[in-house]
Structure formats: structure tokens, C-alpha cells
Amino acid sequence: MTSTAVKFPTFIARPRAEHGLWSWITTIDHKRIGTLYGVTAFVFFLIGGVEALIMRTQLMSPENDFVSPEVYNQLFTMHGTTMVFLVIMPLSAAFFNWLIPLQIGARDVAFPRLNAFSYWLFLFGGILLNVGWLTGEAPNAGWFSYANLTEKPYSIGHGVTYWILGLQVLGVASLAASFNFIITIVNLRAPGMSFMKLPVFVWMTLVVGVLIIFAFPIITVALIQIQFDRLYGLNFFRPEAGGDPVMWQHMFWLFGHPEVYILILPAMGIVSEVLPTFSRKPLFGYPFVVFAGVSIAFMGFFVWSHHMFTVGLGPAATAAFSLSTMAIAVPTGIKIFNWVGTMYKGHLRLNTAMLFAIGFVTMFVVGGMSGVTHASPPTDAQQQDTYYIVAHFHYVLFGGSMLGLFSGAYYWWPKFTGRFLNEKIGQVHFWLMLVGFNLTFFPMHWLGLDGMPRRIFTYATGMGWDSSNYWATIGSYLIAVAVLVFIFNVFYSRKRGAVAGADPWDGRTLEWTIPSPPPEYNFKVIPHVKYRDDFWYTKHPELVAEMEGHGGHGSAGHKTISGAADMPPGITGEHGDTGGHGVHMPDKSYYPILVAAGLTFGVGTLLIQEPVILRWILPAIGFTFAFVSGLGWAFEPVNEPAAANDGH
Amino acid sequence: MPMRNLKRVRPLLLLAIFGAVMTALAACTPHHGQSTFGPAGPIAERQKDLFVLIFWVAMAVLVVVEAVIIVLTLKFRRRASTTGVPEQTHGNQRLEIAWTIAPALILAVIAIPTVSMIFSLDREATSAAGNLEVVVTGHQWWWEVQYTGEDVVSANEVHIPVGVPVRVVLESDDVIHSFWVPKLAGKVDLIPTRTNQLVMEASEPGVFFGQCAEFCGEAHALMRFRVVAHQPDDFRAWLDGMRRPALAPEPGSLAATGQGIFAGNCSMCHSASTADARSARAERSVQHTRQAAFLADPKGTRIISAPNLTHLATRLTLGAGLVDFNEAELTAWIKDPGSVKPGNRMEALAQVYRAGGLSDDQIKAVVAYLMTLKPAPPGESSLPPAPSADPVARGKQIFASAGCSGCHSTGSDAILGPGLGGIAQRAANRKSGMSASDYLHESIVNPTAYIVQGFSPVMPGNFGQTLTAADIDALVAYLETLP
Structure with a gap:
């Protein structure tokens, strides 16, 4: 393992810290990285939330001057960009990190250092995006930053450049993480865990990974083009030089619509775990839920132009995209019906996690139905770019994704920390958030149909929009209170939360078979999986016969796999019934953060144009640093020879 | 027990209230300026009707699904007595299979009228x-309006006759905008490099609110406009009026002074x-030239395309649908445009x-003009005052x-172009073999x-193109007299 012929000079000693700041900076443990993702994304959630509150305060009354138009434009740009790229995606990543190895019976992800690298790039990219707040030039062209408003004559400052470079860095982070999770899921499944026995959350993670891998390169190319336009005077999107601003829209939404599913599928995966557990029933129509998820992902690449119905693409293209958009409602509906089927005749335990999951379904349906109304271009012509759209996507992304993520937080908190979040405070959190959410966003349907465009920093008196805006603002404050309640719950439960055992919910999947919080190596013994929801049937052997009688599981699923050839490779090349001895976890490493820092520095300094000498030298320093660190990484053994025998 | 019963119906009650509020709102506010529920013409009416069809289909599905979820939640919740x-x-x-096919059929109900209306x-x-x-x-952040074949130019106000569908051709000179008059038709974007179109029609005379719907930069929220629908005869009269020049200000009047100030300070961007x-x-190409100057030097330029002010005093609003047009607002605008429209x-x-x-006096004069x-x-x-017989x-x-x-002083000061004092001497030597008047003619x-x-x-x-040959000769003659 460690006997490589080539030696790369070691500049820095292998980190050894087990506690404190350095242990977090050098960690490659998927659970700690998951925590880092979760905490960082939650901080960004608070930042994005404050941005939203300032906007809502500005819109509370007509002709208000709480903030200037310039600041307002920066606020809505950063609110959208933050919530999409720095909150929902990394919060999902926090769950992927924590749960994928646990749910598939693995000791870590396939590439632990690459995993740490993804996190640090995400953190640095997020900071780069937000640097503009400190310089007074935050990005200000909207989260989809339509060309040619983003071109130099119309956006002279650095704002849009921060946006481009920040997203570019975040894109690398997302791609690296996606490859990692896809490879982890495909290769590190416990013996016997065939694809059709995967927990649905794992399935949705796999689908999201594939979506990211196909969608992000498109935005990467578009960002490079606009970056070259802005920094080096090229003309991809500049009409006065023959460029085409509509090309940006096609590229952005060809990425952007799959992105919507990247944001919602993880929450759908979470809900597909929570509902069965608290209904004490298997997920209704498992293969259909999985297949619907896969179809949504596939069809998600064929609907992008429904964001562009008012662009004037011509009636044929408009009609085609209208039909494909309506078609995507079918698999979405299948998921909802199956969740409802799961609840039917279950023993529903209405705790906070379950309430959030049911809240997800109910709110997501509202968002889905308003979505159907603007799948029709003639009616969308009245809705596009209005508050009706703002209402729609908040029902999907807040009422959907965020409620789903909160459900997951309450559900897996005992596994992550060993303690429950307080149930009573949790219920207060849920109801406040549900009421606040509806009070904020339901009136926006009305505002949009009453003609209020989105992205306006003010509106005239006498348009009839005053009271709806007023109540929406009150609602947003309620959401803020709900978030504070959640934060209180987290701190309250840190010490005072009830201690949870390994399996507090009578769970169904592998993560509940190991202690809470799990040891660094997760599984003493890599489990052998016989059934979907294997742990449930271990606990309820009397149900096995009934389950096997049901055709849904497929005959291949019944075979106990014991042959070594069927076993996926473990992380350290060894696994199996070792009784926990000889489990070698890879050592910590400085290189992921160093490469990430070098890359971010190199990309970030591209925006410095004056003096000309710095224009080349600073990025060169960053990229060289990243490259050299990358070499160090490449030649760094998984375990230091001296440490190889330490074991755990 | 009553508590429990209350709990049981509360969510249903909430849902019913939502539905009722939605319906009530829909019924109550078609009079709002930009309400899509108060269509003022057949195009917006059909778009609304299609929405209402989809709305009820979606609402039916929504109510059924939500009701099922809530009933299941209440009915199957775990009680103390629940075991096993x-x-x-x-x-x-x-x-x-059923719940795959059923939504597909429901969607067909929406899809058929949708596709037919698109075409x-x-x-x-x-x-x-x-x-x-x-x-x-x-334009950032105003609308240039031209009537094809009518030789009429205006800004921020679209006049149309009632009772006929009107084709609106949509273009942009800078970034992407979106033209939206909710009561007359759904929006279509204005995109540089493209020519888009929409059809709108007003059934009754009236003034309708419009607003840019695609984010277009700092003052996007303030890029509004009005559509004025006239009876056909009134519309013809309006068009004729737009083709009759204004009366020239009385010589020596405040307005005449204002005209001079306007010519010297405003006219390089605003045609009046x-x-x-x-x-x-010629207006279109003049605006193009102004925009080109801006694009060449966005920070340093002193000119940019700007709203045409012809017959400004007949407009309803100022600042692209922002404030009522009157003397006080006009004064406030010229004094500090940024305070009216950041x-x-x-x-x-x-x-x-x-x-x-x-100065305040100058502003008063410009406003008077x-x-x-x-x-x-x-x-x-x-007609404008008869052309003077004297060419100078x-x-x-x-x-x-x-x-x-606007760009040239008659002394030695450079504004945007060179000062023209003593141009006759310089012009004579500028190009060998070319007389001063030939050079000036070519330069114009x-x-x-x-x-x-x-x-x-x-x-x-x-x-x-905009000046006649006689005009240009007169202009050259005048320039040659500049000391």
C-alpha cells in the first residue's frame, strides 16, 4: 500500500491533531466534513435570510427608501445566489456526506481527501462571492445574471466579476463532490446491497450527482465566456459586436433547470426516508419513486426554455417546451402519490421530523400546481417575471427543499450528535415556520397576478399592492423568528437534549445499526445486506415472509451474497468480518485545503486588472501553489508508514 | 374532546379560507392598474380565460391532494392505543399506472388550448x-416609440386606437427589457439583436399602465410607461398633431431663452x-449614434440615447411613467434628475x-420652453417661422x-466637439485643395x-439627411462668419 517507488519531497509533516481547529482543517472524515458543510451552509442561510429580511422591509410599504435601488439589486442577486449555491446545495451535501457511507455500509467516501477539497472550495468560493459586500460592489445582476446586462458598459464595477469567479470555484467544488459520491455509491455499497435495495435517499444522491456532472459544465462554459467578455474584451454576448445575449439564457437555463432538480431531489430523498420510518411502513411503490426521480432528472434537461417563453423563440419551440414542461409534472405527481400511499393505513408518528416531511409534501404540491399554470406560455406571458413566479419557486424551494432539509435535520440529529433535538421546541419551530412561510409567500401569488413585477426595489402607491406586501413582510419576520427558535433548539439540545440510542426511531436503514454518534470508522463489521430496509427486517423477522411474497422486491434481492467476488472494495482494501480490528482509516491531510486555497486565490485574483503586472503574477502564484500542493497530494500515501500500525 | 374536533377541522378550515380569499381577491380587484384579472381587451381576456381554466383544473387537483394528505395525517396518526x-x-x-395516466389526461386538457393559443x-x-x-x-430606462409608416416619434407613451389588434414590434438598443401592459396583453421581451412582436388590443378608450418586466439595471423598477387608447378618430387626430410642429416661442420671451439653453445643453441627447x-x-439613426458614443466610452462620454421630447407638454407622465407631467415635476426633474429617478x-x-x-433662472426658462x-x-x-432670407x-x-x-461652442471652448470660433481660417488649410466651405460641408x-x-x-x-442642401449651405455660411 505504502511502498511507492516515487518519492515526493515532503515539505510539511503529516497532520496529527485529533482535537481543536487543526483537526477540523485537516479532517478527511466524511462525518466531520458533513458537519462543516452543514454549519457553513447554515451561516450562509442566515446571511441570505438577512438579505431577504432587508428586501422585505424595503417592500413593506410603497415608495419606501429603506435601501437604495443599487443596494436592493445587490440584495436580491446575492439572496438568490446564496440560497441556491451556498445554502440548499451544501446543506444537501451535508446530508450526502453524513449519510451516504452510513446508509450503504461503508467506512468513508471513495475519495476522502477529494471530499475535504470539495468542502474547502465551497467555503472559499462562498467567501469570494460575498467579498463584494466588503468592497461595496456586491454582484447586482440577478441570480441568473442575464447577458448583456452583465457586460462592461452596463455593469462597470467588479460586482458581476465576483459573481462569475465565485460560481466558477463553487462549480469545481460541486463537480468534485459529485464524482466522489457517484463513485462511492457505485463501488462502496455493502455486500448484497444491489441498486434496487438502496435507500431512496442514496438513489436521489446518485441522481443529483449525475445531474451536476451533466449540468455544471454548461454553466462553467458560459461563465468562462462572460468572464472573457468582461476581462479580456471578447464578444460572446455583446450584441454591438455580433454576440448573442440569448445564447447566455439558453446556456444558463440548460444548466439552471436541472439545477432546480439538484435542489429538490435531495429533499425528496429525505422525505422518502422519513415518511416510511414514521409511518412504520415501507415506501409505497419504491421502484416507481426511484424511476420517477430518474425520469425527472432526465426530462429536466429538456424543459429549459420554459424560463424563456417571453424571449420570442417562435411558436414551434415555445409549444414544444410547453409540452415537455407539462410532461415533467407526471413523474413529479407519481412521487407525491406514492408518499401519500406510504402514509395510508400507517401508524403515523407526528413528531417534528414527520411534520416537516408532511409540510414538504403539502407545500410542494402548491408549488407544483402554480408551476402547471405557467407551463402554458399564453398565461405565463402574464406571470413571467412577476411575484407569481417568486411565490411559485419559494413554494418549491423553501416549502419544498428547506422544509425537507429541516425534516432531515430533526430525523438524523440523534444519529449525528447522539442527542435528540427538543421535540416541543421543534413543534414550535415547525408551526411558526409553516405559518410564516405561507404568510410571506402566499400573497405573492396574488401580487404577481395583480401585475407586480419581481426585482423592483419599489412600487407606486395606488397599484393595490400595499397590504399584500405588508403581510408578506410580517410573514418574513415570522420565518426569522422560527429560524431563531431552531437555533435555540440546537444550543438547548446540545447539553440538555435526551440521549438517543443507536436506533431511536425504529429505523429501517443501516445508519441506525451503529452507535450515535457513529465511531470514526462507522461500521466495525461491514454489514451484509439481504433486503431493502434490511435493518427493519432484522428487527421484524416475522415480516420477511410477507415481504418476500410481494413481487416488488425482485428475485435477485433475496440471494444472500457471500462470495468475495461480489463484494465491493473497501476503502483501505480490507473489510469484512474483522471484528473492528485492523480497520485502517486514511490519515488527515493538509493538501485538500492548500489546493483549494491556491485555486481560489488564482481564480479570485483574475479580477485584478491594474496594474498589468499583478494581472498575471497573482493568478500565477495561486495556480502554481495549487499545482505544487496537488503534487504533494498525489504523492502523499493514504497512511503514513509509521502510522500504519496504530489502528484504532 | 371539543379541542380535538377543532384540531381536526382546523387545516381544512384554513384551506377553505385560502380558497375563499383567493376567489374574493380575484373578484374584487380587476380595477387595479396592472391586474391581469381586469383585461381591457380581447388578447388579455383570452390569456386570462386560459389561466382561469388551468387555475380551476390545478385547484381541483390541489384541493383533492391536500385534503387527502390532511385527512390521512389525522386519521392514521399514532395514538396511545396504537400497537404493533x-x-x-x-x-x-x-x-x-392509474396515477401516471390520470395526470397525463388532465394535462391534455390544458395542453390543447395552450398550443392552439400559442400559434x-x-x-x-x-x-x-x-x-x-x-x-x-x-433603453435603460425608458421606451422609444415609433409608428411604422407614420413618421411619428415619441417616448414612454404608446397611443393606439381601440377596437383593432395592434402589432407591437419590440427591439432594444442596450440590454434586455420586457414590454408588459397587463390589461392589454402578456409580456414579450425586447432583446438587442432580435426583433420580437406582440399583439395587443384595447376594447375601450383609456389609459393603461405598463412596466418593464425584465430586470435591466439600477432603475428597472422605475421603467414604466402608459398606453393610451383612443377612439379611431381621436387617434388619427393625435397622429396628425404629432406631425405638426410646435409654435416657435415668441422672440425675447422666457421660452425663447429656454430654447437657447436647451439647444446648448440638452439637445445633443434629447431631440425635441x-x-x-x-x-x-432620422431619429432612429440619431439614437444609434448617441448609443454608440456611450458604448465607446461608458464612463467618459457626455452623450447617450435619451427620450425624444417632441410635444413633451402633451404627455401624461415624466420619467418613463414615473410622475405626473406638470411644471413642478418638470422643474424638480431638471434640478436634480437623480432625486426623481435614481x-x-x-x-x-x-x-x-x-x-x-x-441656475434656477435657467431652469425656469428651460421649463417654460x-x-x-x-x-x-x-x-x-x-410651420416654423419662415426661414430667414439671409443665409447667415x-x-x-x-x-x-x-x-x-450641443457639442460645439462658437468660441474656442471644446465641449464634445471642437470650438468653432475662427473655423474659417482653419478650414481653409485643413486639407490641401479643399476650400473652407467645401471642408465645412464635408464635415457636416x-x-x-x-x-x-x-x-x-x-x-x-x-x-x-436631416438637413436640406439649402440648410447646410446656410449653416456653412454662418460658421464662416464666426470670429
Whole structure:
């Protein structure tokens, strides 16, 4: 393992810290990285939330001057960009990190250092995006930053450049993480865990990974083009030089619509775990839920132009995209019906996690139905770019994704920390958030149909929009209170939360078979999986016969796999019934953060144009640093020879 | 027990209230300025009708699904008495097929009228050109309005006749905008490099609110406009009025002083006299030239395309649908445009603001002049004052009114273009073999033929079209007299 012929000079000693700041900076443990993702994304959630509150305060009354138009434009740009790229995606990543190895019976992800690298790039990219707040030039062209408003004559400052470079860095982070999770899921499944026995959350993670891998390169190319336009005077999107601003829209939404599913599928995966557990029933129509998820992902690449119905693409293209958009409602509906089927005749335990999951379904349906109304271009012509759209996507992304993520937080908190979040405070959190959410966003349907465009920093008196805006603002404050309640719950439960055992919910999947919080190596013994929801049937052997009688599981699923050839490779090349001895976890490493820092520095300094000498030298320093660190990484053994025998 | 019953119905009650509120709102506010529920013409009406169809289909599905979820939640919630494991159902293939096909059928109900309306609206937009075609060009943050074949130019106000579908051709000179008059038709974007179209129609005379719907930069929220629908005869009368020049201010009056100030400080960006067909036709290329100057030097330029002010005094609003048009608002605007419309580029770019702005007396004069900008009554001579017989006097008039004085001083000061004091001597030696008057003539008709060192090629190239040959000769004669 460690006997490589080539030696790369070691500049820095292998980190050894087990506690404190350095242990977090050098960690490659998927659970700690998951925590880092979760905490960082939650901080960004608070930042994005404050941005939203300032906007809502500005819109509370007509002709208000709480903030200037310039600041307002920066606020809505950063609110959208933050919530999409720095909150929902990394919060999902926090769950992927924590749960994928646990749910598939693995000791870590396939590439632990690459995993740490993804996190640090995400953190640095997020900071780069937000640097503009400190310089007074935050990005200000909207989260989809339509060309040619983003071109130099119309956006002279650095704002849009921060946006481009920040997203570019975040894109690398997302791609690296996606490859990692896809490879982890495909290769590190416990013996016997065939694809059709995967927990649905794992399935949705796999689908999201594939979506990211196909969608992000498109935005990467578009960002490079606009970056070259802005920094080096090229003309991809500049009409006065023959460029085409509509090309940006096609590229952005060809990425952007799959992105919507990247944001919602993880929450759908979470809900597909929570509902069965608290209904004490298997997920209704498992293969259909999985297949619907896969179809949504596939069809998600064929609907992008429904964001562009008012662009004037011509009636044929408009009609085609209208039909494909309506078609995507079918698999979405299948998921909802199956969740409802799961609840039917279950023993529903209405705790906070379950309430959030049911809240997800109910709110997501509202968002889905308003979505159907603007799948029709003639009616969308009245809705596009209005508050009706703002209402729609908040029902999907807040009422959907965020409620789903909160459900997951309450559900897996005992596994992550060993303690429950307080149930009573949790219920207060849920109801406040549900009421606040509806009070904020339901009136926006009305505002949009009453003609209020989105992205306006003010509106005239006498348009009839005053009271709806007023109540929406009150609602947003309620959401803020709900978030504070959640934060209180987290701190309250840190010490005072009830201690949870390994399996507090009578769970169904592998993560509940190991202690809470799990040891660094997760599984003493890599489990052998016989059934979907294997742990449930271990606990309820009397149900096995009934389950096997049901055709849904497929005959291949019944075979106990014991042959070594069927076993996926473990992380350290060894696994199996070792009784926990000889489990070698890879050592910590400085290189992921160093490469990430070098890359971010190199990309970030591209925006410095004056003096000309710095224009080349600073990025060169960053990229060289990243490259050299990358070499160090490449030649760094998984375990230091001296440490190889330490074991755990 | 009553508590429990209350709990049981509360969610249903909430849902019912939501539905009722939604319906009530829909029924109550079609009078709101931009309500899509108060269509004022057949196009918006059909779009609303399609929405209402989809709304009820979606609402039916929504209510059923939500009700099922809430009822299941309440009915199957775990009680103290609940024990054991519920029946383990894994799925039901028939049910799955049913709830795959049912939504597809429901969607077909929506899809068929949708597709048919997409094609019919497109056809109607094209054929509406036979009635009337309005070309709207988007600018940050105002609307340029032209009437195809009518030689009429305006800004921020679209006048249409009632009862006929009108084709609106949509273009942009800078970034993407979106033209939206909720009561008349759904929106379509204005995109540089493209020509889009929409069809709109008003059933009754009235004034309708419009607003830019695609984020277009700092003052996007303030890029509004009005559509004014007239009876057909009134519309013809309005068009005729737009083609009658304003009466020239009385010599020596405050307005006449204002006209001079306007010519010297405002006219390089704002055309104010495009009532005649020739200058109306040239307006587009003049605006292009201004925009090109801005694009060449976004920070340093002193000119940019700006709203046409012809017959400004007849407009309903100021600042692109922002405030009512009246003397007080106009004064406030000229004094400090940024306070009325944050983000607009007048203060940042115009030389006069960079130099500290106009004095109160000057503002009063400019306002007095702008308030005279309305069509001369049809009875009176609507022609501008008879051209002076003396070419030099005629040239002086043109120098002030055609926009020359906006960029050129008559002394040695450089504004945007070189100062023209003593130009006769310099012109004679500029190009060998070319007389002073030939050189001046060439410089007016083809400004890029010779660019004086230190200046940019930003002078409009269309004076050969907007001025008659006699005008240009008079202008040259006047310039040659400058000491």
C-alpha cells in the first residue's frame, strides 16, 4: 500500500491533531466534513435570510427608501445566489456526506481527501462571492445574471466579476463532490446491497450527482465566456459586436433547470426516508419513486426554455417546451402519490421530523400546481417575471427543499450528535415556520397576478399592492423568528437534549445499526445486506415472509451474497468480518485545503486588472501553489508508514 | 374532546379560507392598474380565460391532494392505543399506472388550448401589422416609440386606437427589457439583436399602465410607461398633431431663452423637434449614434440615447411613467434628475450637470420652453417661422435648433466637439485643395472624413439627411462668419 517507488519531497509533516481547529482543517472524515458543510451552509442561510429580511422591509410599504435601488439589486442577486449555491446545495451535501457511507455500509467516501477539497472550495468560493459586500460592489445582476446586462458598459464595477469567479470555484467544488459520491455509491455499497435495495435517499444522491456532472459544465462554459467578455474584451454576448445575449439564457437555463432538480431531489430523498420510518411502513411503490426521480432528472434537461417563453423563440419551440414542461409534472405527481400511499393505513408518528416531511409534501404540491399554470406560455406571458413566479419557486424551494432539509435535520440529529433535538421546541419551530412561510409567500401569488413585477426595489402607491406586501413582510419576520427558535433548539439540545440510542426511531436503514454518534470508522463489521430496509427486517423477522411474497422486491434481492467476488472494495482494501480490528482509516491531510486555497486565490485574483503586472503574477502564484500542493497530494500515501500500525 | 374536533377541522378550515380569499381577491380587484384579472381587451381576456381554466383544473387537483394528505395525517396518526406494526403494503402496480395516466389526461386538457393559443397569437401579431404597427425600442430606462409608416416619434407613451389588434414590434438598443401592459396583453421581451412582436388590443378608450418586466439595471423598477387608447378618430387626430410642429416661442420671451439653453445643453441627447417627417425618420439613426458614443466610452462620454421630447407638454407622465407631467415635476426633474429617478444617467453624463447644473433662472426658462412643446393648433400656421432670407441668419437658427450647439461652442471652448470660433481660417488649410466651405460641408455631411486630433468620432452621420442642401449651405455660411 505504502511502498511507492516515487518519492515526493515532503515539505510539511503529516497532520496529527485529533482535537481543536487543526483537526477540523485537516479532517478527511466524511462525518466531520458533513458537519462543516452543514454549519457553513447554515451561516450562509442566515446571511441570505438577512438579505431577504432587508428586501422585505424595503417592500413593506410603497415608495419606501429603506435601501437604495443599487443596494436592493445587490440584495436580491446575492439572496438568490446564496440560497441556491451556498445554502440548499451544501446543506444537501451535508446530508450526502453524513449519510451516504452510513446508509450503504461503508467506512468513508471513495475519495476522502477529494471530499475535504470539495468542502474547502465551497467555503472559499462562498467567501469570494460575498467579498463584494466588503468592497461595496456586491454582484447586482440577478441570480441568473442575464447577458448583456452583465457586460462592461452596463455593469462597470467588479460586482458581476465576483459573481462569475465565485460560481466558477463553487462549480469545481460541486463537480468534485459529485464524482466522489457517484463513485462511492457505485463501488462502496455493502455486500448484497444491489441498486434496487438502496435507500431512496442514496438513489436521489446518485441522481443529483449525475445531474451536476451533466449540468455544471454548461454553466462553467458560459461563465468562462462572460468572464472573457468582461476581462479580456471578447464578444460572446455583446450584441454591438455580433454576440448573442440569448445564447447566455439558453446556456444558463440548460444548466439552471436541472439545477432546480439538484435542489429538490435531495429533499425528496429525505422525505422518502422519513415518511416510511414514521409511518412504520415501507415506501409505497419504491421502484416507481426511484424511476420517477430518474425520469425527472432526465426530462429536466429538456424543459429549459420554459424560463424563456417571453424571449420570442417562435411558436414551434415555445409549444414544444410547453409540452415537455407539462410532461415533467407526471413523474413529479407519481412521487407525491406514492408518499401519500406510504402514509395510508400507517401508524403515523407526528413528531417534528414527520411534520416537516408532511409540510414538504403539502407545500410542494402548491408549488407544483402554480408551476402547471405557467407551463402554458399564453398565461405565463402574464406571470413571467412577476411575484407569481417568486411565490411559485419559494413554494418549491423553501416549502419544498428547506422544509425537507429541516425534516432531515430533526430525523438524523440523534444519529449525528447522539442527542435528540427538543421535540416541543421543534413543534414550535415547525408551526411558526409553516405559518410564516405561507404568510410571506402566499400573497405573492396574488401580487404577481395583480401585475407586480419581481426585482423592483419599489412600487407606486395606488397599484393595490400595499397590504399584500405588508403581510408578506410580517410573514418574513415570522420565518426569522422560527429560524431563531431552531437555533435555540440546537444550543438547548446540545447539553440538555435526551440521549438517543443507536436506533431511536425504529429505523429501517443501516445508519441506525451503529452507535450515535457513529465511531470514526462507522461500521466495525461491514454489514451484509439481504433486503431493502434490511435493518427493519432484522428487527421484524416475522415480516420477511410477507415481504418476500410481494413481487416488488425482485428475485435477485433475496440471494444472500457471500462470495468475495461480489463484494465491493473497501476503502483501505480490507473489510469484512474483522471484528473492528485492523480497520485502517486514511490519515488527515493538509493538501485538500492548500489546493483549494491556491485555486481560489488564482481564480479570485483574475479580477485584478491594474496594474498589468499583478494581472498575471497573482493568478500565477495561486495556480502554481495549487499545482505544487496537488503534487504533494498525489504523492502523499493514504497512511503514513509509521502510522500504519496504530489502528484504532 | 371539543379541542380535538377543532384540531381536526382546523387545516381544512384554513384551506377553505385560502380558497375563499383567493376567489374574493380575484373578484374584487380587476380595477387595479396592472391586474391581469381586469383585461381591457380581447388578447388579455383570452390569456386570462386560459389561466382561469388551468387555475380551476390545478385547484381541483390541489384541493383533492391536500385534503387527502390532511385527512390521512389525522386519521392514521399514532395514538396511545396504537400497537404493533401496520399492514406492510409495498405498492400497487395498477394504482401506479392509474396515477401516471390520470395526470397525463388532465394535462391534455390544458395542453390543447395552450398550443392552439400559442400559434394563434403569433399569427394575429403578424397580421395586425395591417392595422397599425408600433415599434418600441427599449433603453435603460425608458421606451422609444415609433409608428411604422407614420413618421411619428415619441417616448414612454404608446397611443393606439381601440377596437383593432395592434402589432407591437419590440427591439432594444442596450440590454434586455420586457414590454408588459397587463390589461392589454402578456409580456414579450425586447432583446438587442432580435426583433420580437406582440399583439395587443384595447376594447375601450383609456389609459393603461405598463412596466418593464425584465430586470435591466439600477432603475428597472422605475421603467414604466402608459398606453393610451383612443377612439379611431381621436387617434388619427393625435397622429396628425404629432406631425405638426410646435409654435416657435415668441422672440425675447422666457421660452425663447429656454430654447437657447436647451439647444446648448440638452439637445445633443434629447431631440425635441421631430414633428417633420424627415427628422422623424432620422431619429432612429440619431439614437444609434448617441448609443454608440456611450458604448465607446461608458464612463467618459457626455452623450447617450435619451427620450425624444417632441410635444413633451402633451404627455401624461415624466420619467418613463414615473410622475405626473406638470411644471413642478418638470422643474424638480431638471434640478436634480437623480432625486426623481435614481440611477438615470442624465446627471452622470450630461456636461451641464458635471459643471454644476443650471441656475434656477435657467431652469425656469428651460421649463417654460418645454411647456411650449405641443402641436400648434390646426388652424394656425403650424410651420416654423419662415426661414430667414439671409443665409447667415438662417444658419444661426439652424445651428441652435438642429443640435450643433450641443457639442460645439462658437468660441474656442471644446465641449464634445471642437470650438468653432475662427473655423474659417482653419478650414481653409485643413486639407490641401479643399476650400473652407467645401471642408465645412464635408464635415457636416460626413463627419468621420476628418477627425480633429483629440476628439472622438461621435458626431451623428446623418445631417445630410436631416438637413436640406439649402440648410447646410446656410449653416456653412454662418460658421464662416464666426470670429
